[in-house]
Every structure is written in structure tokens, then in C-alpha cells.
Amino acid sequence: MSLLYPRLLPNETERRFHLLHETPPARHGTIVANHSQRAVYAATGGRRITREELDQLRDGILRAAIAQGFPTPLSITQGSNFDRETARVLYKQCLMVPGEAAQRQVWAFLALVLLPDVCAWRWPADPSRGYTADRFKGTDLTRHAFARLWTRAHVLHDPMAEDPFHLLDVLGENDLDQIMARRSALAATPALVRAIVRSHQEDQADRSVPSQQVFRQSLMRLLRLTAFLDLDSASEAELGHLVRRVRAEARAALSA
Known part of the structure; x- marks a missing residue:
């Protein structure tokens, strides 16, 4: 209750x-x-x-x-x-x-x-x-x-993981605020926030471009997409695929 x-x-x-x-x-x-x-x-x-x-x-x-x-x-x-x-x-x-x-x-x-x-x-x-x-x-x-801390835990809570709160440890304060401050566009869809944080956690192999630059560039691209995509109706798997694709595009653009 x-x-x-x-x-x-x-x-x-x-x-x-x-x-x-x-x-x-x-x-x-x-x-x-x-x-x-x-x-x-x-x-x-x-x-x-x-x-x-x-x-x-x-x-x-x-x-x-x-x-x-x-x-x-x-x-x-x-x-x-x-x-x-x-x-x-x-x-x-x-x-x-x-x-x-x-x-x-x-x-x-x-x-x-x-x-x-x-x-x-x-x-x-x-x-x-x-x-x-x-x-x-x-x-x-x-x-x-x-x-703000309760909201982070609520949005990033991953009940299927061994540690349901492991995503809290991925981003620093400033980067997490970049997501949570955009309440209507990003933070209102918890599955999207989890997908963004997971993609940052997974995308650590290529160090040619600093991961923070890739993170912020990919956020800008996602914000443009939210203007005409209904992300609330997408599944967690679909959101994960979208975020990884946008992040790859951001990395390629920064590497060019």
C-alpha cells in the first residue's frame, strides 16, 4: 500500500x-x-x-x-x-x-x-x-x-537487474541533470531515460571522441526527434534500439 x-x-x-x-x-x-x-x-x-x-x-x-x-x-x-x-x-x-x-x-x-x-x-x-x-x-x-533523488531512483529503477539501482552509478551529476531537467521531452518517459543511460554505459569502447561529447550530442538529436515521435508508446527494446542508433550517429558526426 x-x-x-x-x-x-x-x-x-x-x-x-x-x-x-x-x-x-x-x-x-x-x-x-x-x-x-x-x-x-x-x-x-x-x-x-x-x-x-x-x-x-x-x-x-x-x-x-x-x-x-x-x-x-x-x-x-x-x-x-x-x-x-x-x-x-x-x-x-x-x-x-x-x-x-x-x-x-x-x-x-x-x-x-x-x-x-x-x-x-x-x-x-x-x-x-x-x-x-x-x-x-x-x-x-x-x-x-x-x-530529485527519489525521481532519479524511480525513473532509473531496473527491477530485472541484480542491483535494481545500478543505473544511478553510470552518469555524473551534471550529465544526469541534462536528462532530468527536460521533464516533458525526456524524463517523462522512464524507459527512454533508462535506454539513454544504458547506451552510455555500454558505449565505452571507442575513445577517439570523449564519451561526454557523444552523450550531449546524442541528447540534442533525441530532443529533435521527440518533437514528432510518440516515444511513450514504444517498447523498451524499441527505445534501446533508437537510442543506440542516435548515439552511433552522434559519434560518427563528431569523429568526421
Whole structure:
């Protein structure tokens, strides 16, 4: 059964975001909670998550953070490692359906109530501008600290593989964002995203052209194709064939 999560009301989201700025980073643990009286739930669609289950979710993500040095400042590599492990934890423990995961206020609750210390550690404040609202409030789910990770795990989940989350390890942050930021054209079709990542993983033999250049050129070509092809109706095998062909064409054009 799908779980329903607390949805932090807008005024409380703003109050909590200001509180985050007013609280020194070393004391962010003091504003952690597993509930809020200023949160609501969807009326139907599953059962409400319990406080104990929220504590378990926090524990899983906190362990991933501690493994990367939390609460000391993290490096780029540590940030990427944390993101990959947290994507796995979120997808396995949250038990959300996409409709629930599309609710901005659900992610506002997770970032500002359940995990403000971890979220602020992963995305620390800029000395002149403070914390970035998108990482905490859920105003843009492609940039939210946790929503973007759940979405990656949901889209790249490969249940037939020995490790269903192995595709999370293929692309770096910037390259994966090139796909996920194009929500309507690419990321809205999970099978297409998996095909793109698999083709990049498989196409490593020819080093005459850097694989990142091939990746980005092939994305441009796929984006042009999505304007007049209905990729949602294609099978996973058909999408794999298409992506491999486009990638081969991109490599040949760059090699010429």
C-alpha cells in the first residue's frame, strides 16, 4: 500500500525556512521533528505514514550522510556518493506513488521538519544569500534536495537487474541533470531515460571522441526527434534500439 506523507502548509514552510537561517548549523539538530501541527494529509490514496516510519526514514538517510562525513563539510565526491545512496534509501523506504511524490509540500516537510540538518549539510548556505529555497521548499522539484533523488531512483529503477539501482552509478551529476531537467521531452518517459543511460554505459569502447561529447550530442538529436515521435508508446527494446542508433550517429558526426 502507498504511504501518504505530511504536507507542510505554505506559511509553515516559510516560517521553517526562516528558522533554518536563524539557527546556527551546529544546532540544526534541535529543530528536527517527525511531525508538525501545521501539516495536512491527502484524504485518500493510501495510509498515513507513522512517526515511527518517519524516524526510520530519517535514520536511513542520516546513516548515508554519516558515511560521507556528516556533519563536517563535504567534498563534491562525497556529495555525489550521498546522493546515490540516498536515492536508494528514499525509493526503498518511502513507498510513494508518483502522485504523492509530485506534491511540493511533502518534500518541504522532509527537508524542513524531518531532515533540516542533513539538507543544510548537503546544500550549505551561501555566505551572502543564505540557503537556496529550491533545495528546501520544493518550489522546483528537479532541484529539491530529496525530491530529485527519489525521481532519479524511480525513473532509473531496473527491477530485472541484480542491483535494481545500478543505473544511478553510470552518469555524473551534471550529465544526469541534462536528462532530468527536460521533464516533458525526456524524463517523462522512464524507459527512454533508462535506454539513454544504458547506451552510455555500454558505449565505452571507442575513445577517439570523449564519451561526454557523444552523450550531449546524442541528447540534442533525441530532443529533435521527440518533437514528432510518440516515444511513450514504444517498447523498451524499441527505445534501446533508437537510442543506440542516435548515439552511433552522434559519434560518427563528431569523429568526421
